[in-house]
Amino acid sequence: MLDVAGLVAGYGRVTVLGGISMQAGGFGNVGLFGPNGHGKTTLLRAVSGLLKPRGGSIRFDGEDITGLSPRAIVGKGLIHVPQGNTLFPDLTIADCLALGAYSPRARPHEAANQEKVLALFPKLRERWRQRVRTLSGGERQMVSIGTALMSHPKLLVLDEPTLGLAPKIKDELCRSVLDISKSGVPLIVVEQDVEFLLELSKHLYFINHGQMETEIKPGESLAHSDIMAMYFGH
């Protein structure tokens, strides 16, 4: 479904991704992990149109989407939940979810998707008219993912969805992400918690220095010692 080939991207004079390639979506979930600052977020931003690629190509659902605007890419069903708190603070939960359904392909599914989101995150129903700025970190993350689901994703991209959450809330959110996957939405997830990634996906990529250094395909095993070696060397 997503085919990234030889992608080059960076900021100013710095090249972060030096010709990175990956496939996702057509065969289940994909997990991305690797050291901080080595290009995972940059890859996701380039894929969703937030950063203009300098080279290479991105194909989604058989179409070339390289260099398209984020709006056009959302319209095709590739939905990215960025890292951290990117919601408008003065909107209510109801406003955020309505905003998620703005695209013409999402609008006909608005009512059904809203039910799905509220079944997944019942807390959001309790706080329906509460403003984002008054929500906890975990609740904001639920709103972010819920807003993305309102966009009726064909492929959902989550950048470190559990970052900074307390262990109990993190476990709840991981269960919800697994439920989204079981509902049939393929995912690309960046996470430092490799055990969670392995539960979610049998297809992992290790990103190091802007390259796909290691690909772990379904059927290949990954021991704790392998992960340590990837991060720290042998």
Ligand SMILES: Nc1ncnc2c1ncn2[C@@H]1O[C@H](COP(=O)(O)OP(=O)(O)OP(=O)(O)O)[C@@H](O)[C@H]1O
């Ligand atoms: N807007 C920007 N302007 C300039 N440099 C940037 C910008 N965003 C990221 N970078 C740099 O690009 C490099 C890759 O950052 P990126 O956020 O893609 O890494 P990451 O692997 O996602 O890290 P983390 O796991 O900490 O989120 C870093 O050196 C970072 O400082």
